[in-house]
Every structure is written in structure tokens, then in C-alpha cells.
Amino acid sequence: MATAAQTPRFTHPAARGACPFAPPPAYQQAQQEEPISRISLWDGAPSWLVTRHEDIKAVLSDARFSSDATRSGFPFVSAGARQLGTGQLTFLRMDDPEHARLRRMLTGEFMIKKVEALRPEVQRIADELLDAMTDGRSSGDLVREFALPLPSLVICLLLGVPYQDHDFFQECGRVLLSREATVEEVRGAQDRLVDYLIKLTDAKRTEPDDGILSRLVARGELSTEEIGAMGRLLLVAGHETTANMTALSVLALLQNPDQLAHLRAHPESVAGAVEELLRYLTIVHSGLTRVAAEDVTVGGVRIRAGEGVICMVSAANRDEQQFPGGDGLDLSRDARRHLAFGFGVHQCLGQPLARLELQIALNTILRRLPELRLAVPFEEVRFRGEMLIYGVHELPLAW
Amino acid sequence: MLVHIDQEKCCGAGHCVLAAPEVFDQRDEDGIVVLLDAEPPAELHQGVQDAAAVCPAAAIRLERV
Structure with a gap:
């Protein structure tokens, strides 16, 4: 049986290998040799690494593994990530019942029928962005002109945040999600962003609109500061993830022309295609973190109270036992069991919206740009290895 | 087949509505x-x-009948 005294296998996060779409080889190797193993973190602290699909589901659905980032032993991937997780507490880093109380103020906002009702509006935004991108031009950066503005515009609309402030909040988001940002930089970005949202929330008290911030104000259960922190979480989580997933999906499809041709010919299959892309790309690439609140045995390994656990969902999403041939992209696969949105009660709140945006984004791009191709050699594409959310910094395309 | 749901456990992710819309819905509020x-x-x-x-x-939770 593994014990806490074992020598760490490597320092997390490990370096990627030759394929930029695949998780670093060290994780898949750990999955085969020692699926629950010891690693060390940036500051030398030890943590458990969990790599198999079954074991990760067990950890993420077990309330004895805490999401409370203020507990001793909680693992972080960088000093900045520790500041992000502990500087302003949101329900993302809380346990039930407090987590459930806060999350349930928002679950109605992202339920299937409510999100589905947004479809015409999201389609309109996607078409307008592509109109502007292709107007008199035959090349451009998909990230800047489409992948980032699409979910940004949508989350602004839902929250009641003015989109004209996008340079400001996108820059804050970039700092918050950088593994290379210092504690001071992260704290500064957090403060600026939450101050902005607090001012906005205050304004909603006198001039309410039809957005989530106004509805949270109207509930009367949260302070302006609490609404500001919640708004900050939704604003950043609401656009960085889908933006990166959109651009990375387009790149993965361009590198798999048979899959791209299949989706272009069968746009009605886009929902399944998006699930497979979520599995294959798993942009939450440094894993999901928990700390054991008491001693728990998982997969035959005893994890002691106070020990950190990193659930490597990117490795689990290629676990051969769940997804045979999982290193390949196969849009006809039933990939719905993937863990790209996590698992358990913390599973992504906004996933119906992410699915809608991705389905519309991919089908609209493929339908409207039949000659779509990469405008630079694949080797020159800059991947976001240093960011908490994986993707590409730019995606220069021609059409 | 008998279907049981636990509204206390539910986290509102919406998978059930996607998988079986005839059987599951989500509360408006x-x-x-x-x-x-x-x-x-x-x-x-x-x-x-x-x-x-x-x-x-x-x-x-599913129960065979």
C-alpha cells in the first residue's frame, strides 16, 4: 500500500510531451503504473495524484474530500493559484451545506430550458462576430475576433455587465489564471475585479435590469461584497473556459481533417462532437483539487486527513478502461461520461451554457468558412501551458 | 423500472434533462x-x-420492478 512517505514521482504540473493535445506523458504513465501516487507541488509540499476515471469519480463524489481551500494541506499548483483560491472565498471553494446554499441561488439561471432559450441570441452574436471577422478579409485571429468575444458577450448579457469594459475584465482574468502570476499580481487583479463588480452591483440597487446581479440583489440574502465575489467567479469562469475550448477545438479539428469533414457534413451531430472534444482536450489541465477532511481509502490507498489530492481529469478522460482508443479524437464516440466539467456536487454550474456556446460556435464556423485552414505552421501555434486553463494564445486562420 | 430522485442531493447540472427529457425536468425557481x-x-x-x-x-436511483 502506498504511504505518504513515498518519494514523489514528479513535480506537478509535469511538462507536456510531443502532442500538444495530450496530457503530459507523466500522468498517463502514473495511471498505468501507480494510479494513485505521490507527487510534489511547486513549493515542495507533497500531494496525492489520482489519475483513473473510477478513482476520480470516487474522490469527487465523496464529501470527506473537502473543497475548502482554507483547510491545511489543500494543494495548489502555484503561489498565485493559492491566492486565487483563498483570497476571496466563493462557493467553488466551500463545502456543503454553505456551498449548496450559495450554488442554488444560481442553478436556476443555468438550467437546460433557460439556456436553450438563449440559442437564437447566441447564434445572432456568433453570426455578427463572423460577419465582422470575414468582412473584406481572408485571414485573422480566431481567439481575439470570435472565440473570446462570443462567451464574453453572452456572460455579460446574463450577468448585466457592460461588455465595453471587456479589455479590463479580460486582462484581470488573464492574470488570475496565470500560473506565473505572483501573489501580489493575483491579489491586485482580484481586488480590481471585485471592486468593479461591487460598484456595478451597487448601481443595480437603484437601477435594476434583467441580469443575474440584479436578481441576486433582489433576493436580499447576500451582501454587495458577496454578490461581487460571486459575479467575479461567474464572469471569469464564464468566458475563459469556453473561449479556450472553442479555439482549441477548431485547431484539433483542423489537425483531424476526417473528423472535421464528418462534423461539417453532419451538423446535427454537434452535441456528441462537443462531448468528445471536451473529453479529448480537457482544458482544466492542472487537475481538480481537494483535501481529505478525514482518513479515506480510495482505490486501495489510504489517504490521511489533511493530505491534498489532485484529480487529473485530463488523464482520466483518456483512461483506456473507460474510453478505448482515447488518445484519438473520434467524434462518433459516446463520451458523455467524461470528467471535463468535474464530478460531484461541484460539477460545473455553467456547463449547459458552455455546451450551447460550443455547439453554436463550431457549427457556425464550419458552415460559414468552407475553406478554413491554419494560417501558420502548426509548430508555431502558442499553447497556454502556463495558464490554469489550457488553450492557444492566438489561432491565426485563413478562409 | 421505478425512478427515485433526491432533490436534496441534486446540484442542478441538468444531465438528466438532456438524457431523458420525458422523465426529468428542472424546477423553474x-x-x-x-x-x-x-x-x-x-x-x-x-x-x-x-x-x-x-x-x-x-x-x-433506479429500482427494478
């Missing part, structure tokens, strides 16, 4: 699961099993 058909016909069983399998909060 908070997106928590609502059971539309506790004893669905055979042709819906696959969808219901999929819903139970992907539910992140283990809020769906």
Missing part, C-alpha cells in the same frame, strides 16, 4: 430536478439509465 414520470415506458429506459449514470450528485 432553482433548476433542481423534478420527476415527470416515475415509471417510464421501456423505450425510455436507456435514457433514464444514462441519466443515472452521468448524474454527478448520485441523485437518481
Whole structure:
């Protein structure tokens, strides 16, 4: 049986290998040799690494593994990530019942029928962005002109945040999600962003609109500061993830022309295609973190109270036992069991919206740009290895 | 097949509505699961099993009858 005294296998996060779409080889190797193993973190602290699909589901659905980032032993991937997780507490880093109380103020906002009702509006935004991108031009950066503005515009609309402030909040988001940002930089970005949202929330008290911030104000259960922190979480989580997933999906499809041709010919299959892309790309690439609140045995390994656990969902999403041939992209696969949105009660709140945006984004791009191709050699594409959310910094395309 | 739901456990992720919209819905006020058909016909069983399998909060329990 593994014990806490074992020598760490490597320092997390490990370096990627030759394929930029695949998780670093060290994780898949750990999955085969020692699926629950010891690693060390940036500051030398030890943590458990969990790599198999079954074991990760067990950890993420077990309330004895805490999401409370203020507990001793909680693992972080960088000093900045520790500041992000502990500087302003949101329900993302809380346990039930407090987590459930806060999350349930928002679950109605992202339920299937409510999100589905947004479809015409999201389609309109996607078409307008592509109109502007292709107007008199035959090349451009998909990230800047489409992948980032699409979910940004949508989350602004839902929250009641003015989109004209996008340079400001996108820059804050970039700092918050950088593994290379210092504690001071992260704290500064957090403060600026939450101050902005607090001012906005205050304004909603006198001039309410039809957005989530106004509805949270109207509930009367949260302070302006609490609404500001919640708004900050939704604003950043609401656009960085889908933006990166959109651009990375387009790149993965361009590198798999048979899959791209299949989706272009069968746009009605886009929902399944998006699930497979979520599995294959798993942009939450440094894993999901928990700390054991008491001693728990998982997969035959005893994890002691106070020990950190990193659930490597990117490795689990290629676990051969769940997804045979999982290193390949196969849009006809039933990939719905993937863990790209996590698992358990913390599973992504906004996933119906992410699915809608991705389905519309991919089908609209493929339908409207039949000659779509990469405008630079694949080797020159800059991947976001240093960011908490994986993707590409730019995606220069021609059409 | 008998379907049981646990509204206390539900986290409103919405998988069940995608997998079996004839059997599951979400409450308007908070997106928590609502059971539309506790004893669905055979042709819906696959969808219901999929819903139970992907539910992140283990809020769906199936009973053979």
C-alpha cells in the first residue's frame, strides 16, 4: 500500500510531451503504473495524484474530500493559484451545506430550458462576430475576433455587465489564471475585479435590469461584497473556459481533417462532437483539487486527513478502461461520461451554457468558412501551458 | 423500472434533462430536478439509465420492478 512517505514521482504540473493535445506523458504513465501516487507541488509540499476515471469519480463524489481551500494541506499548483483560491472565498471553494446554499441561488439561471432559450441570441452574436471577422478579409485571429468575444458577450448579457469594459475584465482574468502570476499580481487583479463588480452591483440597487446581479440583489440574502465575489467567479469562469475550448477545438479539428469533414457534413451531430472534444482536450489541465477532511481509502490507498489530492481529469478522460482508443479524437464516440466539467456536487454550474456556446460556435464556423485552414505552421501555434486553463494564445486562420 | 430522485442531493447540472427529457425536468425557481414520470415506458429506459449514470450528485436511483 502506498504511504505518504513515498518519494514523489514528479513535480506537478509535469511538462507536456510531443502532442500538444495530450496530457503530459507523466500522468498517463502514473495511471498505468501507480494510479494513485505521490507527487510534489511547486513549493515542495507533497500531494496525492489520482489519475483513473473510477478513482476520480470516487474522490469527487465523496464529501470527506473537502473543497475548502482554507483547510491545511489543500494543494495548489502555484503561489498565485493559492491566492486565487483563498483570497476571496466563493462557493467553488466551500463545502456543503454553505456551498449548496450559495450554488442554488444560481442553478436556476443555468438550467437546460433557460439556456436553450438563449440559442437564437447566441447564434445572432456568433453570426455578427463572423460577419465582422470575414468582412473584406481572408485571414485573422480566431481567439481575439470570435472565440473570446462570443462567451464574453453572452456572460455579460446574463450577468448585466457592460461588455465595453471587456479589455479590463479580460486582462484581470488573464492574470488570475496565470500560473506565473505572483501573489501580489493575483491579489491586485482580484481586488480590481471585485471592486468593479461591487460598484456595478451597487448601481443595480437603484437601477435594476434583467441580469443575474440584479436578481441576486433582489433576493436580499447576500451582501454587495458577496454578490461581487460571486459575479467575479461567474464572469471569469464564464468566458475563459469556453473561449479556450472553442479555439482549441477548431485547431484539433483542423489537425483531424476526417473528423472535421464528418462534423461539417453532419451538423446535427454537434452535441456528441462537443462531448468528445471536451473529453479529448480537457482544458482544466492542472487537475481538480481537494483535501481529505478525514482518513479515506480510495482505490486501495489510504489517504490521511489533511493530505491534498489532485484529480487529473485530463488523464482520466483518456483512461483506456473507460474510453478505448482515447488518445484519438473520434467524434462518433459516446463520451458523455467524461470528467471535463468535474464530478460531484461541484460539477460545473455553467456547463449547459458552455455546451450551447460550443455547439453554436463550431457549427457556425464550419458552415460559414468552407475553406478554413491554419494560417501558420502548426509548430508555431502558442499553447497556454502556463495558464490554469489550457488553450492557444492566438489561432491565426485563413478562409 | 421505478425512478427515485433526491432533490436534496441534486446540484442542478441538468444531465438528466438532456438524457431523458420525458422523465426529468428542472424546477423553474432553482433548476433542481423534478420527476415527470416515475415509471417510464421501456423505450425510455436507456435514457433514464444514462441519466443515472452521468448524474454527478448520485441523485437518481433506479429500482427494478
